[in-house]
Amino acid sequence: MAWLRIALTDAEQAVVNAERDAHPDAHVRRKMLVLWLLHCGVTRAKAAEVACLGRATAQRYVAAYREGGLDGLRRWEVTGPVSALADHTATIRDSLSASPVRTVAEACDRIEALTGIRRRPTQVREFLAGLGFRWRRTRAIPIPPKKTSRTTSGTRRRSSTPN
Known part of the structure; x- marks a missing residue:
């Protein structure tokens, strides 16, 4: 399989340049960054390093672009288990x-x-x-300290003498 050189049209350049910074999904932003770097002439290994990806991942992004264009890069088909x-x-x-x-x-x-x-x-x-439900913290209800009787409050001895 031959290497695909990324040559974006002016319209695609505008879209990629806008979406690599402002797209709501972080995965799409990363894909657009890799595509932009490849368009600027950076090697796949260097583009993967800049985007903190593996080279194979950058190659998958290129394959997704080749098969589906920019819509192929925007697709994120990861689904988790349903409760x-x-x-x-x-x-x-x-x-x-x-x-x-x-x-x-x-x-x-x-x-x-x-x-x-x-x-x-x-x-x-x-x-x-x-x-959308929220939990409020439950705490102990504050109560005043126990009152001590007069007979027990005066029976404490001091262990030190005043100077």
Whole structure:
């Protein structure tokens, strides 16, 4: 396979130059940076070094550009696993909005009662944060210090004498 020399048109240069700094996705910004460096005549190894990538990754970016153009570089097809609770999102949101819970453990119990799926408190906290719920810190309620009686307050002896 022959090396592909990157020669961008004026319109593509404007798009790449704008998106390498302002695109909302960091992966796309990095891809556009590599493409811009290659367009400027930098070697793939040097472009990969500047972008903190491996040379093989820079070559994959070039292959994506060759196959799909700039739209091929904008594509990011990484998907994570889908939560089992995702199907019950509306039910959980409605239930917790109608009667909020006080603790994460209570939220775990409520979710298990609604869906039949048991999750650990950390997982429930992350799931509910994704739904937009926030947790307030719970603390002990401050109370005044204990009052001591007069008989016990005067019985303390001082271990040192005043000068």
